[in-house]
Amino acid sequence: MIRIFVYDRQFNRPEWREIPNGPFPLTEEQLTVARQAFAAELAVCPDLTGVKMSPQTAARDLLKQAAPQLSDFDAAMIGFAVSNDRVRVEEV
Secondary structure: OEEEEEEEOOOOOOEEEEOOOOOEOOOHHHHHHHHHHHHHHHHHOOOOOHHHHOHHHHHHHHHHHHOOOOOHHHHHHHHHHHHOOOEEEEEO
16 A cells, blocks of 8 residues: 655645545555556657557556556546656555
8 A cells, every 4th residue: 555645846835745545555666667657658659649648548557557456546546646757655
């Protein structure tokens, strides 16, 4: 079980924000595998296709491959952490 935080740069005071509804039933290693797969797809994807056209759908699909025990709801909540370049994880 892990808690996931993403770095929020949208406001005047950027800060780490926890993804709601956690902790999530996956390991840091599973999240890392999904994030690496997302980065690899992003690097070879032509403009406005695949992962660049629908990053959250791709992130959820990759996450479900790396952590098949996740529910669809959990995969949707964690999808942003897969596609975000700044993520912090805490084991629970």
